[in-house]
Amino acid sequence: IAEGTDLKAEIRRMCEEKNAVIMAHYYTQGEIQNIADFIGDSLALARKAAETDARIIVMCGVHFMAETCKILSPEKLVLVPDLNAGCSLADSCKAADLKKYKDEHPGYKVVSYVNTTAAVKALTDVVVTSGNARQIVDTFPKDEKIIFGPDYNLGSYINSVTGRNMLLWNGGCHVHERFSVSEIMRLKENHPSAKILAHPECKGPVLAVADVVGSTAVLLKYAVESSDNEFIVATEAGILHEMTRKCPDKRFIPVPPEISEGWASCSCNECEYMKMNTLEKIYNTLKYEWPSVDVDKDIAEDAVKPIKKMLELS
Numbered sequence: 001i002a003e004g005t006d007l008k009a010e011i012r013r014m015c016e017e018k019n020a021v022i023m024a025h026y027y028t029q030g031e032i033q034n035i036a037d038f039i040g041d042s043l044a045l046a047r048k049a050a051e052t053d054a055r056i057i058v059m060c061g062v063h064f065m066a067e068t069c070k071i072l073s074p075e076k077l078v079l080v081p082d083l084n085a086g087c088s089l090a091d092s093c094k095a096a097d098l099k100k101y102k103d104e105h106p107g108y109k110v111v112s113y114v115n116t117t118a119a120v121k122a123l124t125d126v127v128v129t130s131g132n133a134r135q136i137v138d139t140f141p142k143d144e145k146i147i148f149g150p151d152y153n154l155g156s157y158i159n160s161v162t163g164r165n166m167l168l169w170n171g172g173c174h175v176h177e178r179f180s181v182s183e184i185m186r187l188k189e190n191h192p193s194a195k196i197l198a199h200p201e202c203k204g205p206v207l208a209v210a211d212v213v214g215s216t217a218v219l220l221k222y223a224v225e226s227s228d229n230e231f232i233v234a235t236e237a238g239i240l241h242e243m244t245r246k247c248p249d250k251r252f253i254p255v256p257p258e259i260s261e262g263w264a265s266c267s268c269n270e271c272e273y274m275k276m277n278t279l280e281k282i283y284n285t286l287k288y289e290w291p292s293v294d295v296d297k298d299i300a301e302d303a304v305k306p307i308k309k310m311l312e313l314s
């Protein structure tokens, strides 16, 4: 990239020239959210991918989000700034392992969180996000036998609010699992009137002390509409960018995770995969129209059904 290049201006110019849109998740860096055509949670990004008539989608998020985009819009070129931007949660469920588990549990429906590979979605009856999981699980008869995966904490939370007993996959997100009740309570001592907002990927005890549990979009909406002025936020810290932009007069306090040896020097409430997206990489991705994300045709054919079912049901 030539010295002095105005990256933001060039990115926007290439978007016009190439009929491209930039979609970004709330966890990406603020400067990326600022230049994006659309920002949202996983559900909103999936919806938008199904609707847009652009030729190119640049998905600034993680790999499964780009796969979902490609599955919903196979005719489009889906680009990602960095192919290494994966997801520890998606990695915690391999398709071969899920297939084996399904075979061991005949008669069970499979409900999969959107944070999964296309191959796992292809083995799934209906996909959910943290924004619609409860609503979609509620559409099944009360006695339906369900395998829910891969996020154990989300599954356990949905079991508790729906009174179900779904079989849970033992997967998790390395960022959300670090948040602890003791750190939240330490912040609460200094901010007694603050409302606690938590993403359902956090562990059960954290969710038990939260005032609101929901997807990034749900937490954001609550903060915008609430008459409260202070919020303790237990999710990836990138969401604070949009919370602060939408509510400049409110105070958002990120939860630092429980610091243990080895974590002391890292930004432990950040997802390093989301942070792999940079303006420089977006510039190059648009310029060279590379790297793109493709999904095997047979897998995509099976994976599109549970994703479309989710979009219909929510």
Ligand code: 13P
Binding pocket: 040, 041, 042, 043, 115, 129, 130, 131, 173, 199, 201, 214, 215, 216, 217
């Ligand atoms: P949302 O669907 O709430 O945006 O969450 C996505 C995610 O990766 C959470 O870690």
Ligand code: SF4
Binding pocket: 062, 086, 087, 088, 089, 090, 115, 173, 174, 175, 176, 201, 236, 271, 272, 273, 274
């Ligand atoms: Fe995956 Fe966790 Fe990063 Fe979300 S925060 S993309 S679940 S690793």
